[in-house]
Amino acid sequence: MKSRARPRPAARPPAEAEKGPAARARLExxxxxxxxxxxxxxxxxxxxxxxxxxxxxxxxxxxxxxxxxxxxxxxxxxxxxALRAASKELLDETLGTTKDASPEAQVEQGVRTYLAYVERRGAAYVALMRGGIGSDPEVAAVLEETRSTFLGRIVAALPPEAMGPLVHTAMRGWIGFFEAASIDWVARRSVPIEQIVTLAKVLLFDALRAATEFSQTNEPAPPKKKRPAKAR
Amino acid sequence: MKSRARPRPAARPPAEAEKGPAARARLExxxxxxxxxxxxxxxxxxxxxxxxxxxxxxxxxxxxxxxxxxxxxxxxxxxxxALRAASKELLDETLGTTKDASPEAQVEQGVRTYLAYVERRGAAYVALMRGGIGSDPEVAAVLEETRSTFLGRIVAALPPEAMGPLVHTAMRGWIGFFEAASIDWVARRSVPIEQIVTLAKVLLFDALRAATEFSQTNEPAPPKKKRPAKAR
DNA sequence: ACCGGCTGTTGAACTGAAGTCAACAACAAA
DNA sequence: TTTGTTGTTGACTTCAGTTCAACAGCCGGT
The missing domain is CATH 1.10.10.60 (Homeodomain-like)
Structure with a gap:
């Protein structure tokens, strides 16, 4: 009975009508x-x-x-x-269970898992990871956070002496490469996944090598031959 | 829709008040x-x-x-x-006047000009090329168009036999690499531009080589080629 | 100058979707 | 049953995007 009679937005229709699907359920x-x-x-x-x-x-x-x-x-x-949830899902899945495999094997594993996610989520991956609402600060933050996490994982596996500004940029770039390649891959589907995996893996080390090399000199580096990551 | 008989919006104030800055000007x-x-x-x-x-x-x-x-x-x-205007500006500037230089020189030239644009526009480049409104179809189309144009320029300089699905994906990926690296570069500014230029150039050819190599076989590719780019 | 006609320009009204709020209902504990 | 908590609702409010009829600057013809 409550005589709380406040404004009185008119009585509500009992809504006895049975809705086929899920009638109002009280969820947690x-x-x-x-x-x-x-x-x-x-x-x-x-x-x-x-x-x-x-x-x-x-x-x-x-x-x-x-x-x-x-x-x-x-x-x-x-x-x-929603975006954050998708990001978390991707990050969790690619965390990788391989502890002490070779760097190459770890990268290959991570890349493969990532592609599996992309393949499974398809549109969701493209729509959310790419684009987003765009300029929006929060959305940008989520994307940035996601990429940053990946970057962190890569860097963590690198010998400390190998780190430098250029290497940082190179790895950042590689992530960009991989995202673009993934999108192109799901969109066109004209390339076997193994080729993408191999390509990505090889280019990661190429980028790493090139970056550490060029960090030393501004010249196109004529002398040095190869030498992945090693002493500074 | 609402062609209601509009009575009379009341006379408008003559607005004789002189506006300091630019009073209403009738432009073309x-x-x-x-x-x-x-x-x-x-x-x-x-x-x-x-x-x-x-x-x-x-x-x-x-x-x-x-x-x-x-x-x-x-x-x-x-x-x-506005986005399209920025895109056009970027595309025009990087069109490159070098006709018959070596592939390497052409790439270097293009990359350098691109970075100059990025440096000059800074925020605009990041805000508009990246992000955008996101999922919006039209915005996505502009970005896609821009990347596609760059891709076309690269492909045009490739020997026709070298083209394949994987090479396509690889170049798409390289564009992603370069965009990400550019953003990282302007954001952190801790690396001399020359190093970025060299890195990008080298990786373009690395990606090209790796992609053409892996196209033949699914194996990590033991032997083979060395220098594909030749400019038709 | 006077009259139009063309077109850039305006302000106010309209619309629709984001966001608010007081009442209400489902369930659990007393 | 009664009461307290909290998930749930729908009408209402707000405000930014959009529309529109009137209007003003400018040119050509007379």
Whole structure:
């Protein structure tokens, strides 16, 4: 009975109508959150950020618009959360279980796993890892964070003396190479995965070698022959 | 849509007030368009797409909001137009006047000019070439177009027999490498430009060599070639 | 000068989607 | 049952993008 009679937004329709699919269920925070993130990931893979309205998302999830704001403060936050989830998934999967294999084997393993993820997620990978909302600071941060993590893993496996500004840039560049190659690969699918793996692996070491070499001199380096990573 | 009988928006204030800066000037279409694009380029370099409102842009340009819509059908179109202008600028500058230099010299020249652009435009390059509005189809198209043009230039200088799916992917990847390296370079500025130029040049040919090699066999390729590039 | 016509320009109104909020319902504990 | 907590709702508010009819600068013809 509550005589709290406040404004009075008119009575609500009991909504007795039975909705075929999932009628309103009261889920736990974590469940619903996970459900929404998964949904967001799939939706944003197909349509761009602002081709999708909050109402679309709510409708697809079978919930009200307001509930979305109960879990995510803003549409953008929702997008970022979905992006972050995808990033985490990728990072976790590629963490690699190989401890003490040779550097070559480790790289090969990591690259292969990465490509497997790209192949499985396809559109999601392209839509979220590439592009994103763009200039948006938070989105850029997630992408930056992801690349930075990969960079860290590579650097961690390098002999400390080999590190230098140019090597840093070179590795950064290699990540760019690999992302671009991955996208081209999934988009065209005209090359066996093994060739991509080998190409990426070889170029990583090529880049590493070239960078350490050129760090010493500004000249195109005529004397030195080869010599992967070694003394400074 | 809403052709309601518009009664009478009330007379407009003569606005006799003298505006200090540039009072309303009647410009020609091309001039104003160019002015707006330049302005947009600089604005979007500093703040993200939706941190900037139409009103902000209009205010900065000293015009009314409505006029913007006289030149560009939508905010997004405006953004895309600015992006396209930047892309065209970059593509034009790097077209290279060297006709018959050696492949190496051509690449070096192109890379150097590209980096000069990146250095000059700094934020604009990063904000527009990277990111963009993201998932947006049109924006993606402009970026794709830009990369595709660069790819075309590289491919055009290759001996036809050398072309294959893997080489295509490799070159695509190299472009990704170079973009990432460029961004890292402008962001950190801890490496002399010459080193970046050399690194990029060497890796282009490394990638080319590796790709043509692996195209033949799935094996890590034991023997074979050395110098593919020859310029038709 | 006067009249048009063409076109750049404006301000206010309109629209639609993001974001807010008080009421409410499902469930658990008392 | 009663009460407390908290997931859930839908109408409402807000505000940035978009539309539009009126308007003003400028040229050519008379």
């Amino acid at each position: 925070v974590d469940e619903r959150r996970a459900q929404l993130l998964a949904l967001g990931l799939s939706i944003f893979s197909e349509r761009s950020y602002d081709e999708v309205s909050i109402d679309d998302i709510a409708r697809a999830a079978g919930i009200s618009k307001g509930l979305l704001y109960y879990y995510f403060p803003t549409k953008r936050d929702f997008y970022v959360a | 279409v091309d001039e104003r368009r160019a002015q707006l694009l330049a302005l947009g380029l600089s604005i979007f370099s500093e703040r993200s797409y939706d941190e900037v409102s139409i009103d902000d842009i209009a205010r900065a340009a000293g015009i009314s909001k409505g006029l913007l819509y006289y030149y560009f059908p939508t905010k997004r179109d405006f953004y895309v137009a």
